[in-house]
Amino acid sequence: MTISGAARVGVCAVAVVAGVVSAGLIVALVVNPDMADRTASVTGAVVGLAAFVLALITLVHNPTTSPGTGSGRRRVRAGRGGIAAGGNIAGNAIGNRSKVVGSPTPARPATASGQNADVRAARDGLAAGGNVTDNAIGDDSERR
Incomplete structure (x- = not known):
């Protein structure tokens, strides 16, 4: 699968943010373990919510899963x-x-597994x- 320029920038940005947050949590664990526990809990909740929103956006914009937007079309x-x-x-x-x-040779019907591939x-x-x-x-x- 080829990644477009905008998607590549998005993936790099997410990787950088994940690295910074991970480093921050490690520093918080060393400085104050009680604060690190609460910080990790809040960070986990925020990341989970962001992943949920991203999954919804992907489902809405994916033409192969959205009803009535060209599903079943083959490129x-x-x-x-x-x-x-x-x-x-x-x-x-x-x-x-x-x-x-x-x-x-008599033609055989195509297999159903690759119909939309x-x-x-x-x-x-x-x-x-x-x-x-x-x-x-x-x-x-x-x-x-």
């Missing part, structure tokens, strides 16, 4: 020279001088959201 992407298909790839000749020869082919890669059958892929390849 299909291919890098330079890549091939990506949201469904089955069957009976194709891909590459220089490649050819598909012979009768095709993203499909991404890296540079010069091949990816499919369904079955890959009866293909000639690569230079001088031939399927008989």
Whole structure:
């Protein structure tokens, strides 16, 4: 998963704040253990509330879990020279001088487990959201 610039800054800010709070609690424990106990309790409550609010915000803004905001949509992407298909790839000749020869194999339905999964082919890669059958892929390849 790629993190955007704003998200990266947010993660770094949270890490810095967590480090400072942890160091402060350690110093408080050394200076006054009774005060450190109360401070840690309040800090834990505040952090728990912040995590709850962040979880709610994430649920509201996530398009795959919010009802009516494109749930069930699949993203299909291919890098330079890549091939990506949201469904089955069957009976194709891909590459220089490649050819598909012979009768095709009957198509099988795609499995339900990947119905909403993203499909991404890296540079010069091949990816499919369904079955890959009866293909000639690569230079001088031939399927008989």
